[in-house]
Amino acid sequence: MPKTFAQDSVGLVSPQTLHFDQPLELASGRCLDSYDLVIETYGQLNSDASNAVLICHALSGHHHAAGYHSEDDRKPGWWDAYIGPGKPIDTNRFFVVSLNNLGGCHGSTGPVSINPATGKPWGKDFPKLRVRDWVNSQARLADRLGIEQWAAVIGGSLGGMQAMRWALEYPNRLRHCVVIASAMKLTAQNIAFNETARQAICADPDFRDGDYLAAEAYPKDGLSIARMIGHITYLSDDGMGQKFGRDIRSGSFERGTDEPVEFQIESYLRYQGSAFSGSFDANTYILMTKALDYFDLAREYDNDPVKAFSGAQCKFLVVSFTTDWRFAPERSREIVEALIGADKAVSYAEVESEYGHDAFLIPIDRYYQLFTQYMNGVSADL
Numbered sequence: 001m002p003k004t005f006a007q008d009s010v011g012l013v014s015p016q017t018l019h020f021d022q023p024l025e026l027a028s029g030r031c032l033d034s035y036d037l038v039i040e041t042y043g044q045l046n047s048d049a050s051n052a053v054l055i056c057h058a059l060s061g062h063h064h065a066a067g068y069h070s071e072d073d074r075k076p077g078w079w080d081a082y083i084g085p086g087k088p089i090d091t092n093r094f095f096v097v098s099l100n101n102l103g104g105c106h107g108s109t110g111p112v113s114i115n116p117a118t119g120k121p122w123g124k125d126f127p128k129l130r131v132r133d134w135v136n137s138q139a140r141l142a143d144r145l146g147i148e149q150w151a152a153v154i155g156g157s158l159g160g161m162q163a164m165r166w167a168l169e170y171p172n173r174l175r176h177c178v179v180i181a182s183a184m185k186l187t188a189q190n191i192a193f194n195e196t197a198r199q200a201i202c203a204d205p206d207f208r209d210g211d212y213l214a215a216e217a218y219p220k221d222g223l224s225i226a227r228m229i230g231h232i233t234y235l236s237d238d239g240m241g242q243k244f245g246r247d248i249r250s251g252s253f254e255r256g257t258d259e260p261v262e263f264q265i266e267s268y269l270r271y272q273g274s275a276f277s278g279s280f281d282a283n284t285y286i287l288m289t290k291a292l293d294y295f296d297l298a299r300e301y302d303n304d305p306v307k308a309f310s311g312a313q314c315k316f317l318v319v320s321f322t323t324d325w326r327f328a329p330e331r332s333r334e335i336v337e338a339l340i341g342a343d344k345a346v347s348y349a350e351v352e353s354e355y356g357h358d359a360f361l362i363p364i365d366r367y368y369q370l371f372t373q374y375m376n377g378v379s380a381d382l
Contacts, residue, residue, distance in 0.1 A: 063108075
């Protein structure tokens with residue numbers, strides 16, 4: 001008997017692979033002669049193509065943002081809580097496009113893809129990417145889909161950086177920009193965390209200086225540790241305390257007991273690291289964290305954020321979370337102050353949450369309600 005999905009689910013979805021033959025000039029000076037982008041779409045594009053919404057993913061994200069790939073799937077797409085009929089990004093009203101960015105490892109052209117010049121995987125030789133390269137490829141995607149202007153470009157974390165870059169590079173091609181738990185540039189501490197994670201990967205003997213695919217090896221342990229480092233920074237101290245505390249999974253502190261103690265948080269982190277290392281590519285992780293590090297919205301505008309936003313023509317929603325110390329509310333307020341200084345229409349909300357940076361993925365009541373109300377306004381503009 002076919003599985004019955006909830007009324008607010010997009011149900012079964014199938015990814016599509018789109019091939020692009022037009023060369024893409026990259027910020028690094030290199031060029032991709034051709035490339036593939038894997039996408040999923042939810043909802044229907046209306047007659048004048050005015051209801052399209054672009055979802056930009058974060059570091060470990062991909063095209064599968066909502067619904068299920070098969071009836072046997074236990075988990076839906078990574079943002080299923082917010083995409084679907086009656087949800088904030090309502091697929092009864094919007095045509096939603098989610099993609100796996102260039103450099104990804106879930107079907108779009110990246111380090112695990114075959115380099116046509118060599119007939120072997122790109123590996124460490126895949127070109128370095130910047131956020132603007134993703135945005136330029138997304139603009140090509142919009143052209144292919146017949147979308148001249150997005151109703152909204154939406155992203156959390158690294159996705160929010162892409163949304164802001166859209167507002168600067170293609171100001172006529174979006175009406176709303178939704179920036180969630182993001183920043184105009186990384187702090188030195190953030191860069192330090194990313195470098196620590198990369199060094200964990202590089203220190204794995206199976207990394208082979210990035211040539212592990214050619215050697216039929218894989219730096220699973222290094223990537224697992226990198227994920228553990230990152231995951232700790234995405235959570236809050238209070239959130240971890242409430243979820244795990246100092247609960248013991250095994251072992252004992254009884255006097256005279258020599259059995260080692262394992263805390264629940266240790267088991268959880270090892271599980272997260274192991275699961276991630278089994279589904280993600282190490283060179284992709286290095287490439288994407290470097291893109292995060294390089295991003296600086298105002299660099300080419302004399303380091304003046306107000307000047308950077310001066311050409312934007314869309315409306316903005318900026319959202320932060322109180323316990324997010326990786327992308328702290330101060331970073332979102334810097335975005336808002338720059339937008340106000342540039343005389344742009346901006347709404348801002350700082351949401352109480354115990355979930356740290358991961359809060360943007362979780363259905364929190366106030367966040368859900370304000371997101372819904374803002375997207376109702378986006379729909380009213382169609």
